[in-house]
Each structure stands twice: as structure tokens, then as C-alpha cells.
Amino acid sequence: MGSRWTWRALALPGVAWLTVFFLIAFYAVLCVAFGNQDSLSQPVPFWNPLDWNVGYFLSVMHDIFHNGPFLTVFIRTIVFVVIAMALCLVVGYPVAYFAARHAGRWKGLVLVLLIVPFWINYLMRMLAWINLLSPGGWGTRILHGLGIEWIFLHLGLLSNPGGWLDGQQSTVILALVYGYIPFLILPLFAALDRIDQRQIEAARDLGASSFSAFLRVTLPLSVPGILAGVVLVALPMFGDYYTPDLVSASTKTNMIGNQIDEFTRQGSEKVSGAVLTILLSLLLLVLMAYYLRTTRRAGQEAGAEG
Amino acid sequence: MSVFRKAFYWLRNPWGKPRWLAIITILYILWSIVPVAIAILFAFNHGRSRTTWQGFSFEWFTGPTGSVLHDPDLQGALKHTLFLAVICVLLSVPLGVTLALGLQRWRGPGSGTINTVMLLPLVTPEIVMGVALLILFLDVFPGFGLGTRAQAIGQVTFTLSYVVVMVRGRLVSIGPEYEEAAADLGAPPRDQLRRVLLPLLMPAIIASAAVAFALSIDDFVVTQYLSGDASTTTVSMLLYASARGAPTPALNALATVSLVITFATLGLAFFLYRKIAGGSGSDTAQVAAMEV
């Protein structure tokens, strides 16, 4: 149906674009990370891999492994992401479950309402919370009135009354949850929606209670979907810098993204910034590889059983 | 029965669907949408406060000073955002459609690699892309510089993958049969594409254009990283910069306008999609099951 090369030729422009503006761009990061820095603190990239200079890379690694500030930032980021992800799952799974399995005639409407936050500008959503949590804002007042502020103060999650936007770690985590949970709910929904109702009915038929059927049939079957959603959300969350910036103006809540942003866009130390970017990418690569391996193995097991 | 007992039994209904799931979902949806609704509400506030309601007014949208319509900064940001969005669609859709077609029909080595490379931007955090493109435009092509050109390129680079994925999905469901039928009836390969494949692909192309548009409008990181001087500020960047200051509700108004544009585009595309695909989307095999 037309020679092979006509079709391949069609793909060429797109491929060329991605090669230059994605692959080469990333290669450039490597060249800067393994490059040098001139007297004006401007990077001097080394294009030839054979020339690569591991000096700056090593110094960053040294900082990390010898308890420098980078280590703190890395650990803090991981903690934030893990907690935020857990909260996302705790809230998101029941919602996705409801939407997929129990929404009945409301399913369409619920789905639309779940998709809507996707298309609202992320910054607008954060802006909304900044409004609400500012001193005198409706959110601050409600949290105070409901006693939630009191709880947070006493658990040490809030440092001073009404200071929600003053460098609070809890605010950052909750903001991350607010921001990213829609991106988790949809893959969860898709996975739960795909589960065959008949398998659950079979379990009930064999005597399992409703909860037990959930635990032993639905939950395990939804694990691939959970993994997919978690990975899909964790990747951008790790690179987030604007959320802490918006809801907490303090360096106490800096994540890796903030550090990279400071070094690169704000120009202070581009080479270190590039190194951190590489490290972040490596971390994410590990996550992706782990995800791919578990899904492949899960696929094989499912195939063997099926 | 007292109200409390009634409520208790309603909650504990063993045969019905779990009520608490419904409650959680409703609460979540409210939590998800209400803050934004409030922000939109205050765009219509009569007065400078963003936390105290002072009456209804359009002043922040159309008022003589400081409104979206008349404030040069807000205007500029809105115009620039829309400009970038249009450029993004004009570039990413053709690139994406051709890439999807080429990738789908590519038989042989290389397709797997290209497929992976195409998918990578979807899972790459924007900051990584931002840093990479920053370095590309400053150090690899020194003199290229940042600004509108760079922003457009950055946006196209990540929306491209969305277009490819959407178009390819549709390609797969279309299958090779229609083109084979066209060839069988005498159509040379170019006509197979023009008379059969592209019309069938149109709904997906429209949908992906709308998605590219919306993604561009809402984009922040890459756009910020590649911005040059103040004239390259977009709505997202303005929101970011002003959020913690003491902005007027004009900011809310700007965000609302941007939101309305996004949803209008998506809504329009959705209806276009339904209209085109509705008359042609039915699978022939499905209909064949419906007998005389």
C-alpha cells in the first residue's frame, strides 16, 4: 500500500523536531552537567563525551552523600511526594471506585465533574487557595471555625494561627494533593471501570461478603491501575517547584524543583542545576523502569492464569 | 421514626450501594470545584477585595482602568497567550498527524525507538524540559535567544505527543480496510489518503487540535523558562507572579476569561467531533449485527 518509504517520510518532520528539541536538548543538559564553568559562572558545555568533566557532578554527589543542603532537599521532596501520594490515593481511590462502579445513572455527570479540573489552569486552582487561605480569607475563617486550625496547631502542622501561607510544610503537601489528585483519579477510574463485574459477582456468589469481595477481587485487579496512576502523578510531582513557591514563600519547603529553578532559570549556578536535573531524571528513570517491570510481570502472571 | 434513626438506616443500607462512597465523592467534587468557583465569583466583585464580597460588578472585566479589557499588562498577557496557542496548534497538529501516520504504517526496525521517543515528553516533568530547552537556546544555539519563538517551540515539543497519541488511537480503530477498499476500487495511494483516510481521521484531528490549544493556554513551566522580556508574559506567568502580591480581582477576571476560552474551545471541538463522527463513526460490523 504505497512503498514503505512514503509512510516513513511522513514521519520525518515530527521525528526531526523531537530529535532536535528533545533529544539534543537533553544531550545539551548532559554536556553542561559534565562541562565546566567559566569565571562569570556561565556554563561551558563540553560537546564531546570523551571530554566530559565529572568535577561538578562529583561535587554535587559529595554534597548529597555528605549531608549537604542538597540531601535535605532530596529527602524533603521524597517525603512530600510520598505523603501527598498516599493522601491522593486515600481520597482518590474511593472516588474513582464510586464513579466506576456505583455511580449508576450519574456516571456521565460524575465523570465530567472529575475531568473538569484537568482543564482549569493549575495556577488558577492554586490562586483560588491562596485567596481562601490568606488572612481573612474564607478558608482561613472556616478552618478556624471548624476547629481544624486548632488541631493542626496542636499537631505541630501549623506554626501560627492563620499562617497557612507562611512556609508551612503541611500546606505544601495539601496543595500538592489538591493539584495532582485529578491526574490520579482518572487512571484509577479507567482501571476500575475495566474490571469485569462478573468476577465480583462470582466472588459474592461463592460466599464472600461485599467487603471481602472487594478486598480479594477488586483491589488486586486494580493494582496495575494504581501503579499506573501513581507513576503518572509522581513524575511531575517530583519536578514541581511552583506549588511550594505559591503556597509557601519560604525556602524551608524547597523541593528539588525549587533548587533546580534557582540554579538554572534564576541563573546562579547553571552547571549544578544541570547536574541536579540529570539526577532527577535518573531517579524518575528508575521509577519508570520499576513500573514497566512490574506491569510486565503482572501481565505475564495474568496471561499464565488466563 | 426520628430523623436520626432514619438517617442511620439510610447510611447503613446493606442492599443498596454504599452511601459513604457517594458522600465522599460528593465532598471531593465540592472540594475540587468550589474554591475555583469562589475565585471566579470574586472576579465579579464590586471593589478591590478578593476576600470580602462587596457586590456584583463587571468592573474588573471591562472597567476603564485596571480591567482585563483596559489594563495593558493583562491585555498583553492574554493576547500573547492566545497568539502562542494558535501557533502551537498550527505547528503541532500537522507535525503530529504526519508523525502518527508515519509511525502507524512504519513496518520494520526503528518504529519502536521512535515510538518511545515520542512518548517520552508525556512522562518527562516540565522542569526537565524547561532546563533542557533553556540550555538549547542559550548554549547550543547561542544567539537564538529566548522569547516568543522559543516559547512556541517549547510548547509544540510537548503537545506534539498528545496529538500523536490521539490520532494514532483513531487510526488503529479505523484499521486498514477502508484504504484497501479504496485501492480495490481504483484509488491510487494519494487518493486513498485524501478521499478516505483523512475524512475518517478528521474527528481525531479536531479533538487533538482542541487539546493542543488548551494545553498551550494552560502551560506554565516551559513557557516561563523560555520567556524573554515582559512582552512575552502569558496569563499563567502573570498569575504566578502576582498571586502572592496584593492583586486586584482583575487577576481573577483574567483567569476566568482564560478559563472560559479554554472550555469554549473544548466544547466546540466536542460538538464538532460528535457531528462529524456521529454520522460516520458506527462500526460496520456492529451494524451488520442489526438485522432487517
Place this chain on the structure above:
Amino acid sequence: MLGEIRIAQLTKAFGEVVAVDNIDLDMPPGEFFTMLGPSGCGKTTTLRMIAGFERPTSGQILLDGSDVAQVPPHKRSVNTVFQSYALFPHLDVAGNVAFGLKYRKLTKEERRRQVAEVLELVQLTGFEHRKPSQLSGGQQQRVALARALILTPRVLLLDEPLGALDARLRKDLQVELKALQRDIGVTFVFVTHDQEEALTMSDRLAVMRNGHVEQAGSPRDVYEQPKTTFVADFLGVSNLLEVESIGPDGNGCALRLGERMFRAEQGDTTARGQLKAMIRPERIVVEKHKDGADGDNRLPGMVEHAVFLGGSYEVHVRIVGGEILKVTVANEGSSLKFGLDQGTPVTLHLPPDALRVLEPDPEPPPEPSEEDAEAEPAAV
């Protein structure tokens, strides 16, 4: 317009898998030719090669004498009706039917006239402006036919076109298609896995299996004189018996079945040794059981059960040795000479001119479930 196809040593391999293995077929012009076989036998691949959607690995496809194997599909004067019809969803019926006419220099009027003509041929006049999604399966199939026939091809290829329709509609369309072919005289090359369909419609057919042609000929010939057990079993119902051929007997051979001797006059009567013999259910004669039942070519049996098929019974009789023979007994009202209740003893007469010696099957028989599924006649 001739429309003769000759296939010479045609092979198609997909990597390691050989879908079509060096086959030769003759499809005379103006005839209804069917390729029949279970899924995976290579019939569809062969059809696609004739159409031009697959390029042969080697061999020739001669259309009226010239080899078209390397000619792209849009240049062959051969048209196809696809299994799923592949009607263009974005065009209406007239648009679909007139699609190929664009490549002929015709005026708009001419085009409209030809479309109307061919729609009348398939009995769809008035449907010009309907969309495919508004048509039933049978109607879609006719549009697909019209779309192909309007181009007056030399050969029309049909890839299991009736597969998606229900049984009643299928039977009606079988008759219609056959009549249509006879009317217009175009060579039809038909692919199906439904043996009843093939028997009903074809002038000639070829039974295929695993990329080979097992046997080709007229339906009657292939049905009554199958060469292998596969063909015997695939077309219609057959009873297969494990026998030993001892030596010649009259104008046939002597077969030993258990402790009894039979004479067989069909098939390869010169073969000796352990063989299979075949007899069709409608040729076995059921007689009332007489103790010491004897006579040539007779054996005793006991009725297992009788399946009522409306016009006849399919009686399953268990014979000595434990095998079950299927016998067709016409439904003559209540005047049967014997009962058909379970346990009734009967005598089965296997006439020598209906008893056929088969070639030993070179390949191991496929999974029973597959075979049964494929050989089952269309459910009523």
C-alpha cells in the same frame, strides 16, 4: 470480458509461517468458484493475493493469461466485497457506489445513471442518500456488491460476505448471490468456511487446509468422491470406519471390520492394510433386526438416540466395536418400519457402491473441537 484465473505455484510466507504453500488452482471464466476450509487454511490469504493486498512470496496469478502478481490493487480489474463490507462511513450509498467511477472519464449524468442501474440490480433503488450506518447488514452487503459490480470487473472476489448475517438472511442471500452471478456472468471467487454454503452456491470448489489444496472439483464430485478423510469429514457428515483391506473382491476390495467382511467399490480399492472407509449417512439403509442378521455388507447395531431434524432423523447407531454410525432416516410420518427408541436393535446395510476407501490422512487430524466447529452446518 473473460475473467479466468489460473494460480500457479503460489506461495505466501509471513516470516516463518507459510500461509499458502505452493498451490495451483484453475478458476474458469464465468463460474462461481469457492475456496472452502477451516480458519487458517490459507483461503483468505489467497483471495487477498488475487486482489492485490498481499504480495506473493513466489508464484503466479494469471488473469486471462497475464501475471498480475506484482500489479498494485488499484490497477487490477478485479474487485472485492469485504467481510465487513468496508463501506465508507462518511459517504452515502451513492457516494460509496460511485467511488470507483471517478477514475473513469464519465459525465455526472452518466455516473448517476450507472449508479441507479446497479442499485436496481441489487434491489436497493431509492437508497442513494442513506448513510451506511442507517442500513441493515443485508443492505450493507448489497451496497458493497453494487460498489464492486459497477466497475464491471472481470472477477469479483467475495471474502466470507455472509458471515455476519443471521441464518435465515444468509440462506436468502445465498440464493440471491447465486442468481446474480448467473445473470451477469462475472466470475465469482468466494471464500467461506461454511461447507453447506459452498455446496449450495458453487459451480466448482476447492477444499483447503494448512495452506494446501486438499481437493478441487464440482461440489458433487468432491462430496461423493472425497479423496481424504479430511475432505470427507469437512463436507457434510461422514461415517469413518477403521478397516483392513484384505484383497480384491469382485470389482472392489474386501474389507474386514471386526469379524465381518464388507465389499467396497469406491475409492482406492487397490490399497491394502489398515485404512479408513467412509459412507455417507444418507446411503446407509436401516433394516429391521433379524436375529442372525445376515446378508452381504450388513452389521447389527443398537439405536443410541435419534435426533429429530424436521425433514429427517439423524439416528446414532452403536455398532459392534463401540463406534457410532450416523444414519439419515427420512421422516415418513408414522409409518416407520422400526422403532427409533433407545436400545432398539437394528441392522445396518452398507451398500458396496456407497462404501469408499480413503487415502490415509498424511497430517494428524486437528483438534476435534476446531473441526466440529468448522464442519457444523449453519445452525437453524
